[in-house]
Amino acid sequence: MYLYDSYDQAMVDARVEEFRDQAQRRLEGRITEEQFRPLRLMNGLYLQLHAYMLRVAIPYGTLNSRQMHMLADIADKYDRGYGHFTTRQNIQYNWIKLEETADLLADLASVEMHAIQTSGNCIRNISSDHFAGAAADELIDPRPYAELLRQWSSFHPEFSFLPRKFKIAVIASDTDRAAMKLHDIGIQIVKNDAGELGATFYVGGGMGRTPMIAPMIRDFVPLDQLVTYSEACLRVYNRYGRRDNKYKARIKILVHELGKEEYTRQVEEEFQHLLDQGVEPPLAELERLRPYFADPEFTDGPKNVDRSDPEFALWVARNTNRHKHDSYVSAVISLKPLAGIPGDASSEQMHLMADLAKEYSFDELRVMHTQNIVLPHVKIADLHALWTKLEAAGLGAPNVDTIEDIIACPGLDYCSLANARSIPLAQRLSQRFAEKGRTEELGELKLKISGCINACGHHHAGHIGILGVDKKGTENYQLLLGGSEAQDTSMGKITGRGFDEDGVIDAVEKVTDIYLDKREDGERFLDTYRRIGMDPFKEALYD
Amino acid sequence: MKILTGNDLKTGEVIWWDGTGWSRHVDDAVDVGERGDVILAREDAERRVNSGYSIEASKEDGPDGTRIRPAHIKDRVRALGPTVRPDLTLKPADPEAGNWVI
Amino acid sequence: MTDQSQNQGDIQDWGTSPDQVQFRFRDDGIADVPAVTVDSCCDQTNATAVRIEPGDDARELLPFLDRLQLVEVNFPAYTDGRGYSAARVLREAGYAGELRAVGDVLVDQIGFMRRCGFDAFAPDKPINEDDAKTAFARWPEVYQKTTDARIPIWDLRHE
Secondary structure: OOOOOHHHHHHHHHHHHHHHHHHHHHHOOOOOHHHHHHHHHOOOEEEOOOOEEEEEEOHHHEEOHHHHHHHHHHHHHHOOOEEEEOOOOOEEEEEEOHHHHHHHHHHHHOOOOEOOOOOOOOEOOOEEOOOOOOEOOOOOOOHHHHHHHHHHHOOOOOOOOOOOOEOEEEEOOOOOOOOHHHOOEEEEEEEOOOOOEEEEEEEOOEOOOOOEOOOEEEEEEEHHHHHHHHHHHHHHHHHHOOOOOHHHOOHHHHHHHHOHHHHHHHHHHHHHHHOOOOOOOOHHHHHHHHHHHOOOOOOOOOOOOOOOOHHHHHHHHHHEEEEOOOOEEEEEEOOOOOOOOOOEEEHHHHHHHHHHHHHHOOOOEEEOOOOOEEEEEEEHHHHHHHHHHHHHOOOOOOOOOOOOOOEEOOHHHOOOOOOOOOHHHHHHHHHHHHHOOOHHHHOOOOEEEEOOOOOOOOHHHOOEEEEEEEEOOEEEEEEEEOOEOOOOOEOOEEOOOOEOHHHHHHHHHHHHHHHHHHOOOOOOHHHHHHHHOOHHHHHHHHO | OEEEEEEOOOOOOEEEEOOOOEEOOHHHOOOOOOOHHHHHHHHHHOOOOEEEEEEEEEEEEEOOEEEEEEOOHHHHHHHHOOOOOHHHOOOOOOOOHHHHHO | OOOOEOOOOOOEOOOOOHHHOOEEOOOOOOOOOOOEEHHHHHHOOOOOEEEEOOOOOHHHHHHHHHHOOEEEEEEOOOOOOHHHHHHHHHHHOOOOOEEEEEEOOOOOOHHHHHHHOOOEEEEOOOOOHHHHHHHHOOOOOEOOOOOOOOOEHHHHOOO
């Protein structure tokens, strides 16, 4: 993975001092909260339901053991012993004090980490495929390009006061594991007929109040123009994105209102102009980055897993992903234990995951946007030993992509934007299905819960999605069916009237009953829904 | 009744106006009537509260005396802590604390 | 915003006056001419100063850059970042006159503004001089290329 040189370190250190100064001015009353707010947001510090919340950046979801140990130490030193991994591959701490934040950021900087631009109307963390560099189906590791974009977007002088937040994802496989088309800019690295590498740009995706799938703006941008093209997309947005209404300020609204053709025309015009401005990094920079993402020293070993232990076999079947090297797999550490809090990890668990990464995965971990952790390169020969240790620590839940692998935003228990609690619902739902022994039967079923329309739980993209709403001061839940975050991107449709907490749990069960009744030939829930449509589900729910 | 709440500027803790200062406990909150804006302006300027606001609340009887119940569930969550981590709330030993929020 | 009527007939002056400029990074004399709106500028042949509002298109000024001494860019609310693009557009087109940031200009933005090409600052509320000095000198290096003279880190690495 990428390691800072002295330039990168100097920038992060300067940012810590800048924030220390800004926080001091706020504490002394030399600036108001209104003036301070955008500044602290650009350093990931929210004023939240219970305290200040800090969102630490994990660039394209990649970190090493030294960094994971520090995240654990920070949980203990500055917070209450745990952290929450998010749907954008970051980590959040919920009990932060403003007067300690600069010191916290300095600790992060000592291990090449930061909270830069994890909030605010600026370019956020560049996300990527959590199996990058390991997956058998990727064209190339997308992360060097994500790293280029990280540098380009950090402290960008023109794009730090955008109409709204801006999220970019980069992948390099046809299988979309990063919900790429649901980003403001989604980039897929591809090869053209001449065998040259380039980037396909999708611009204007997003969820929230007005979910949209990003249209393709350009099918092939040569890789030595990647940054210039990105700059053109951002400049058009900065100039013409709406600033009159916070709920219409994302680029998806601009692309929608201008139309894809007109937005593209403006970008191409700006792009032609910018090509003469020298904003592109030299090719030598990409060459400098590549070795950081080179394959580790893989060695040959057994290619088959001993599946005689049924519990281990189940975990292997659900939690491992095919690796490009046949003696390895990528292993997923589930942060969705039954009765646990989705995406949360205690400092002990973080320390353990760090040690396991060092021992079993060439010292590298990834954060998934589904709130689990990946050890990208695990030797098949080591798999059982790893699993044993995970099991002992409550990190061995064999539930990836099943109905127990629920994505849930923090919801009303933690978030001031929420209408309803999402975590207790997630807990009760996974328990319901576990108790009834249904998980296996249901197979791949992506259930996502958001506590409000801002959709941080990605409910629009769930095979089953749940949205928390406010019904006259009480918590209420809408049910959606048929969303997908993968390359077959689609938005879920609301079934009808909402439910209370007990009601929505029963509703989810009814909906899965219909699926089990109607499915054909190895269809997943999503496939059956797409074949038979909403009506059979609606009838079961509302008659 | 109208009560005032906000966060401590330095620590971010949820606080409630108790008539003379800011308490961490919602049951200490007092009715400010129409004086909320004036109090908040002064307290904010003196940096004794951050992002304060006034809310509707009611008095109710509790096992240990009068309790204050914020009208909106969000503020009840703020008053207690996350319902899914009782150990991190202001009432870790009270099994009914979460139900009070709802 | 000053509003002086001039001898030159009905030119409306929407600009700031020289004494409102708190920081300036130019050697030439400060222009003391009325700044007109972008719309007016395009109609008139003698305006030498113009004021850009967030909704204006800075590219409409491109035909007139040679005669402009002063372009003000208004930031009515510092959260409205359109002025940063306006500045870069002008500098990229070769504008060499004074580029003045006016309005809700706070110390935490002046570093970015400088990089976008602003060389003068007339904030509504004067900025503490020491804080400004720190802000202008904050970044030891820069990641991106703009029209200022700073070399991006990725070029420094491969010089």
